[in-house]
Amino acid sequence: MTLRTTGTGSDQRSDLHWDLRWDATPATPRAVVLVLHGGQENSTAANSWWRVPVWWLAPFAWTARRAGRDLAVARLRYGVRGWNGTQASPLADTxxxxxxxxxxxxxxxVALVGHSMGGRVALRLLGDExxxxxxxxxxxVESADVSAHRYDAHPGARLLxxxxxTDRTTSPSASRRVVEAMTAAGGDASYVGLExxxxxxxxxxxxxxxxxxxxxxxxxRGVPLEDQRLDVAERRALEPGALARL
Incomplete structure (x- = not known):
C-alpha cells in the first residue's frame, strides 16, 4: 500500500492541499528521493494525481527505487497547478x-528530482541544507531567479x-548556464544535453x-561511477564540471 502525507502548503483552503505519496519507505534510509512534477506558469485550479504533468513523473520515482533499497522515495503533488508569480505556490508546498x-x-x-516547473522548485532549494x-x-530556468541568486547552493549540494x-518548452542553454555558473562559483554541478x-x-x-x-x-550511496553500468561517455558526463552531449 502506498503511504500518504498531506498538508495545506501555500493555500489554506482544504481542497488545495499538497499530497505526498511514498513509494519506498525503508526503516532507516540512507537518503530520501523526492520527485517533483511540472505545471503551468499561472493557475490556482486544484491539482490532481490524474493530470498529465503529475502522473508523468511516476516512472521516474520507480526508476529512483532501482538505485537502492536503502533509499526512501516519495512523489509530491502540489495543491494547485501553477507557479503563480511571487506566490511561488509549488515552492511553498515543497x-x-x-x-x-x-x-x-x-x-x-534529501535528493530532489524535478521536471520542468518541478525543476525550478528544486533549483530554488539548492540552498536548503x-x-x-x-x-x-x-x-x-528563469533569468530573474539567476540574477537574484535564488539558485545559489550550499557548499555540500550537488546539481545534475x-x-x-530539442526542447522548445524550456531552454537547454539556460540550464547549461546555471551549471556553468555554479561550477564557476566552486560548486559541484554537471550538465547533460540529450540529443x-x-x-x-x-x-x-x-x-x-x-x-x-x-x-x-x-x-x-557512495557507489563509484566506474562500478556502474555506464559507458565511458556517460561516466564522464556525470563528473563534476562536465558539460556533455549524449
Missing part, C-alpha cells in the same frame, strides 16, 4: 513537504541537469534512467 520528510526521517539527506542533490529534468536538446530528445524526456529514457540511477547511487 518546503512544507520537506518538513514532513524531516519529521519522518530526521537528519536524513537538507538537500544533498538536485536532479533537474528539463528545468524551467539533464535536458533534451534527439524534447521536453517530456521520453525519447532517450534508457539513457536517462541509467544516468539517474547512477547519479543517485554515486551521490547518495
Amino acid at each position: 518546503r512544507e513537504a520537506l518538513d514532513a520528510v524531516a519529521a519522518r526521517y530526521p537528519g536524513v539527506p 537538507r538537500v544533498r542533490l538536485v536532479v533537474g529534468l528539463a528545468p524551467w 541537469v539533464l535536458h533534451g536538446l 534527439r530528445d524534447g521536453h517530456p524526456l521520453a525519447m532517450r529514457r534508457r539513457t536517462l534512467d541509467r544516468l539517474l540511477v547512477a547519479e543517485l547511487r554515486h551521490t547518495l
